[in-house]
Amino acid sequence: TQLLEQSPQFLSIQEGENLTVYCNSSSVFSSLQWYRQEPGEGPVLLVTVVTGGEVKKLKRLTFQFGDARKDSSLHITAAQPGDTGLYLCAGANDYKLSFGAGTTVTVRA
Amino acid sequence: NAGVTQTPKFQVLKTGQSMTLQCAQDMNHEYMSWYRQDPGMGLRLIHYSVGAGITDQGEVPNGYNVSRSTTEDFPLRLLSAAPSQTSVYFCASSRAGTSGKTYEQYFGPGTRLTVT
Numbered sequence: 001t002q003l004l005e006q007s008p009q010f011l012s013i014q015e016g017e018n019l020t021v022y023c024n025s026s027s028v029f030s031s032l033q034w035y036r037q038e039p040g041e042g043p044v045l046l047v048t049v050v051t052g053g054e055v056k057k058l059k060r061l062t063f064q065f066g067d068a069r070k071d072s073s074l075h076i077t078a079a080q081p082g083d084t085g086l087y088l089c090a091g092a093n094d095y096k097l098s099f100g101a102g103t104t105v106t107v108r109a
Numbered sequence: 110n111a112g113v114t115q116t117p118k119f120q121v122l123k124t125g126q127s128m129t130l131q132c133a134q135d136m137n138h139e140y141m142s143w144y145r146q147d148p149g150m151g152l153r154l155i156h157y158s159v160g161a162g163i164t165d166q167g168e169v170p171n172g173y174n175v176s177r178s179t180t181e182d183f184p185l186r187l188l189s190a191a192p193s194q195t196s197v198y199f200c201a202s203s204r205a206g207t208s209g210k211t212y213e214q215y216f217g218p219g220t221r222l223t224v225t
Contacts, residue, residue: 009149031211042113042199042216043152050211088151095140095159095203095212096167099152 003027004091006100013079014108021074021103023089030093032065032072037086037102079107110135113217115200121223122190130185130220132200140203140212141183142167143175145196146219152199158183190224197221 004025013019023032031050035043047056049065049072056063060083062075076083084107090097116131134141139160144152154167158177172194174186183202187194201214 004151006151031206033211033213035214040219042201042218043214044216045213048206048211048213090152090214092212095205096154096157097142097212097214098154099144101149101151 003098004089004100006087006089006103008103009101010104010106012106012108015080016078019076019079019105021087021089021105022071023073023100024071025091026070027091027093027098028069029091030069031091032069033090033092033097034063034072034074035088035090037088043086043088076105079105081107081109083107112136113200113202113215115198115217115220117220118218119221121225122187123225124190124192126190128187128190130187130198130200130222132183132185132217133181134183134200134202134215135181136202136204136215137180138202138204138215139180141177142201142203142214143173143183143185144199144201145169145194146199147196155185155198187222192224195222195224 034046037043052067052069054065060077086102088102089100113134142157143155156175158164198220200217203212
């Protein structure tokens, strides 16, 4: 059983559309991290959110941490083919991370 | 800086064989971890280390051993390979972030292991 549930599992959209990926848990985390992974490579950190209710923006990507520090969302505005990849959320308590199963995002040109 | 390096990149083993996956980091990070990644299951923690000489089990430790004699190196040993250990293995290093509670992971490129 995954400690973190991500939805949807797969997402295929046209270039220019918006998308949202959700990461939910019944556990409270000291921080929540989002990673992107491309085929054949290791995951790369996109952002870390620490405070409940926190919103962080990274160009066209907006990350939000829930008020209770149990859930998070990733919103991409005007998606581009370069946004294609596997998006993973991870909850941290001390130095141990628990990962969600990931959302595979495909942006069609 | 090379970051986190892993060798080999690909490996095929027969059932019952043993091998060691190598991992090294040059960022002087205290924490190192081994994960396996299987389709639809995300990354699952196998073993981790909080410093040289200190290791502990993660979520799926059976069939694997680790040791950490130096800060830089954290090898993962498969004792007697089984087809269920076919997976992609990632090594990662981290340290406490500026807030002291984030521990962002820096991943290596992975080792793709097939056990026949």
